[in-house]
Amino acid sequence: MAFSGLILVGFVFVHMLGNLNMFVGADSMNTYAHFLQNLPFHLLWINRFALLGATFIHVWMAILLTLENRRAHPTNYAVKTRMGSTLASKTMGVSGSIILIFIFFHIADFTLRIIFPEYQSDYFYTQLNGVTVYNVYAMIIASFSKVWVSLFYIIAMAFLCMHLSHGVSSMFQTVGLRNSKWKNRIDSFALAYGWIIFLGFISVPVCVLLSKFKIIHVFPNLSVLLTNF
Secondary structure, three states, rough: OOHHHHHHHHHHHHHHHHHHHHHOHHHHHHHHHHHHHHHHHHHHHHHHHHHHHHHHHHHHHHHHHHHHHHHHOOOOOOOOOOOOOHHHHOHHHHHHHHHHHHHEEEEEEEHOOOHHHHHHHHHHEEEEEEEEEEEEHHHHHHHHHHHHHHHHHHHHHHHHHHHHHHHHHHHHHHHOOOOOOOOHHHHHHHHHHHHHHHHHHHHHHHHHHHOOOOOOOOOOHHHHHHHOO
């Protein structure tokens, strides 16, 4: 479980950094996306299947661990106390379930582009260095301009933050590194990592919404993009 978790933690961080290309501009985001989509030897799809495999392994191991813990403590106590437990640790099942639902939605929305048929139109293609490429920048703007999509994304990232803040700490414990000497430091690192991921991911939908309602102008050409579909 620690190995699959490590893969997912690394992917989440890299994915967040990639998303921040939105703040550099359309060419930067589309160049990054075009590079990934044209990796040789089908590496993009190999990576996607590997990540999905790691996700399902992670979920399966979590289910087995939960069942094992229930078998180890079959008695329902009149008073339940969990010393040292946090909200994140108590809600790992809930946060994990919401994140899994979000992953399916996110793939259907951005990868397969089947939730909003307009994303398949010619408008969502652009020229990049003389090559016709898919306009990922415009698609992200279009998706996050829908308030319910952005809110769902932000809520899912909040649960991801909670999940990571406990999960990263637990990974160190699994490999025997979270001892009494390092516990507080590791817990602080895990919490900071969760917040960095949360703020990094939500920065795009938050700024899209603020730009849409003309509160700030991070995406000044957003209104032009939105009038074309």
